[in-house]
Amino acid sequence: MACTEKHNLTRWKEFILLGITGPPELQAPLFGLFLTVYLVSVVGNLSLIILTKIDSGLQTPMYFFLRHLALTDLGYSTAVGPNMLVNFAVDRPTISYNWCATQLTFFSMFITSEIFILSAMAYDRYVAICNPLLYTVIMSHRLCQLLVAISYLYSILLSLLTIIKIFLSSFGGYNVIRHFYCDSLPLIALLCSGTHEIKLIILIFSAFNLVSSLLIVLVSYILILVAVLRMNSTEGRHKAFSTCGSHLTVIVIFYGTLFFMYVQPKSSHSFDTDKIASLFYTLVIPMLNPMIYSLRNKEVKNALYRACRIFKKINKPPIQETHRQLPEGTSPSNFSKPVINKTFSSEKAKTLYIQRNKDNGFIIRSTASEKTMEHHH
Secondary structure, three states: OOOOOOOOOEOOOEEEEOOOOOOHHHHHHHHHHHHHHHHHHHHHHHHHHHHHHHOHHHOOHHHHHHHHHHHHHHHHHHHHHHHHHHHHOOOOOEEEHHHHHHHHHHHHHHHHHHHHHHHHHHHHHHHHHHOHHHHHHHOOHHHHHHHHHHHHHHHHHHHHHHHHHHHOOOEOOOOEEOOOOOOHHHHHOOEOOOHHHHHHHHHHHHHHHHHHHHHHHHHHHHHHHHHHHOOOOHHHHHHHHHHHHHHHHHHHHHHHHHHHHHOOOHHHOOHHHHHHHHHHHHHHHHHHHHHHHHHOOHHHHHHHHHHHHHHHHHHOOOOOOOOOOOOOOOOHHHHOOOEEEEOOOOHHHHHHHHHHHHHHOOEEEEOOOOOOOOOOO
């Protein structure tokens, strides 16, 4: 954008978001649709996070990474979703300058983290199938924590670098963002200066993130495919493919959307197509991931079933005790215990018998008849 001397140091207090444009009569149905998608996403990802944390059967590296995948899904969908839904209800959708920077920071951090967590999950599947005997040794809890920590730290540093470069630059006199949230490309279009440097930084790091993570995924799955083809057992092949099926589905959807966003030719690039793709990976993918991992995974379904049973037991109302009116002169403590009438040959035999049966809650009475035993309830 060409900037005049008057506007070359402009710092806006807020930005106007164009949002999801369309006929006014579609605003209410779209709001209902996106609200449903977002709520399903939140419930699904929160359930996966809690389930993989508390269930003893899901304490493996695979579910450790799955928990953090659900966390990143929840993170970047929440960075965008609520603000987008609020903008449906207002005539002039806006976002403050500071919140715009915050939203872009968290969105970039979580989306970048997810890229490398998916790569770590691919490596985990490779070790599980190609080196099953050494799986627990190689994929130690310490290594898993290290891989996730590196993903988060790298994502935070990269996000801060990009956001600082953008928001320290000068904005022009036009504060309308052609998007439904603060994304880097629409913001760069509003800058007066430094756009070439920022675009170069984004291009280099985006290419590095996509290529390096995708390379890890491709190499892992090529080695997995070779190992599976060498298996003699049909059952073993089926088990290996079922183990990787959910992750492979998520990989194809996620990377396909990102490549559509960032690797399409410049001639066909438009903010309208970006909006559609952004809607897909900010709201739809976070909703689909828990479903894919739940519906295609027996261990997750079994864990969910166990959690539901425990929840039902906790919420089951206590059994109400019915109180009967006791006969006159009867002690409550005596009425609740079985009474045994028995004849003993001597006082010593009676004492010994009482000692043996005192823990059973019986009341012993001496009677004249032998070998009689009555239970009064």
